[in-house]
Amino acid sequence: MNDLQLNPDGSLRHFLSIEGLKPALLEQIIETAASLEQVAKRAVKKVPVLRGKTVMNLFFEPSTRTRTTFEIAAQRLSADVINLDVQTSSTTKGESLLDTLKTLEAMHADMFVIRHHESGAATFFARHAAPGVSVLNAGDGWHAHPTQAMLDMFTIWKHKPRFDRLKVAIVGDILHSRVARSQIHALNLLGAMEVRLIAPQTLLPEQPESLGVHVYHNMEEGLRDCDVVIMLRLQKERMQGAHLPGGDEYFRCYGLTEARLQHARPDCIVMHPGPMNRGVEIASSVADGPQSVILEQVSNGLAVRMAIMAMVLGGQHEVRP
């Protein structure tokens, strides 16, 4: 996978997965995002880094929120942006996916931002992309959502710049979460002291410890002394797949309440990749409380996506506002 996403000089050709990237590259994304963040504070919110480039947002799975931040990020970098919501059914053949890609390539796309419901889709498109065309993974199945993970790292870094001192808990449906997988890799690469997963076994993948984490089934124990808590969205359909009992049992065991948050460190920050299910995985009082940085995550998403797009398409030397 790494051979695919890196140029021979180690710079990013595609951005598919956090796994296997060098810590220095993650740090570079954070630093670049920090400098690009200043752009948003100017009267003219644009830089010419990607002028003349065409970015196509190719979303096989609906997501207005993520697509919008990619769209604004590309526009702020002066790229031309085209949004395509591709209606596919589960019976859509891979060949027709490839036809879509090739048709759009013929329109001189420079970058595809791709979201797809199958793990490995971004890798598939990157493997078939023409030379000079980059693929940016905006979420593939349960596999990876690397820009989300990097905006989360950027958010953590702004509050707690020493990763090596951090205990981070990720709570909820890890099994089906591409966000969690990418966060775990990013936290470990950036040297986090400890990454914990808190969930019942039905919401954990096989041998989760192999990802470099400690597993807790008990929320209070898992939260103890944590510096960062990341809550994951619980899809309601999990209760139909025998992953969970119905009713409020999940919230009773794993919902983040003010009382539970007391087990973490007093300055612990609370994160959520959104969209939240209030009262399902997180209490409103915590989501809107003083320790929540959830809205910051959204605004940080812009700077981080600008940074990654600029690094992939613009070349590193040009990425200064």
Add this chain to the structure above:
Amino acid sequence: MSRTMIEGQWIDAQGQGWGGVAVEDGRITDLLPARDGNPHWLLPAPVDLAWHPGALEGQGADTLRAELTAAIRCGVADVAVEPDTRPVLDDPAAVALLPRGAGMARAHPIGALSEQLEGQALSRMASLKEAGVRCVGMALAPVRDSNVLRRALQYARSMDLTVMLHPQDASLTHGGVAHAGKVATRLGLKGIPVAAETAGLARDLALVADTGCRVHFCRISSARAVEMIAQAKADGLPITADAAIAHLFLTDHDLMGFNPNLHLRPPLRDQSDRDALRQGLADGTLDAIVSQHTPLGRGAKTAPFPMSTPGAATLDAWLPLCAKLVQEGILTQARLHALIAENPARILGLEPRGLKPGQQADCLLFDPRAEWLHEPEHCHSHAGNPAFHQWPMTGRVRQLWLAGQAVL
């Protein structure tokens, strides 16, 4: 008819070295003493217990003819065709579609155990038997209803047919695309746990004990299942079992990078499973190594990993990799002969095969030193989905004789 000599060395199960066979009227009359200087191996002509050729009509018929011709060039004289062809091998008319002819490997049909492989209505096994079928199975499809399977085994036994089963609990297999382990966890792929195989195997073994039907278990993939097969054999159940070549050389770790050609059923499992399969082949728990050759059109693998069609082309790699197990010291030559020729011939109900006086002279001459790279230009199969693309291979087929006649 004149007496001819076929020279090539092997070591038999007693550790005795031999230098070839003398052939008269298509049969082996004597074994020749070993002599120095002949590096080529002589083997009984291989029998491959599992092909999934796909379509049998139209372009599919041409493809299958080409693959069966390629098989001869790869030294494979006999192949068993799994019933999940299009049309399904559930009636004699479908069986009659299998191509036959000079220059092609002989395709032996495995009849469908149930109509359309749906696991509900029994197939017309007696009619299938009249059409030449000796084994019936379900290919990779499950029989969800245990009562249907029990009846099917009882009926097959009445017809003196061997039943081939791919052990699986369909509710545990459902939707999975990779071994439920560390790699599936990293790649975010839906897992198929080992329990999918062992739970299915436990049920199937109970029904073998209950019905007394002869059952061959296909494509064993896990260490735990190898243990269960060993125990069942020790208990005297009338069973045999095989493993596929991909599962002996690849593990789920090879899925990193989402190579869709390695999307297989059953899934590639981990290193300990791979090692247990090799051990099971060596110690007699498992009875055959199959290619599970599944040539697919290019479109089948042009998709993200979970959407790709399972199966890989393995025809060209099968014999060289089987021989590699001897060269690596995992198997003896005698054991290799059993696993790729003698046992599969017996399981399929073919004439007994082996390098012994009195048996038909179906022999293969193999050069174990020839080195080549597994690339399309060096392969006989035209399939675009090879499992071992760009693997360095050692060993090439030099000659193949059927009933004493050179066919290659």
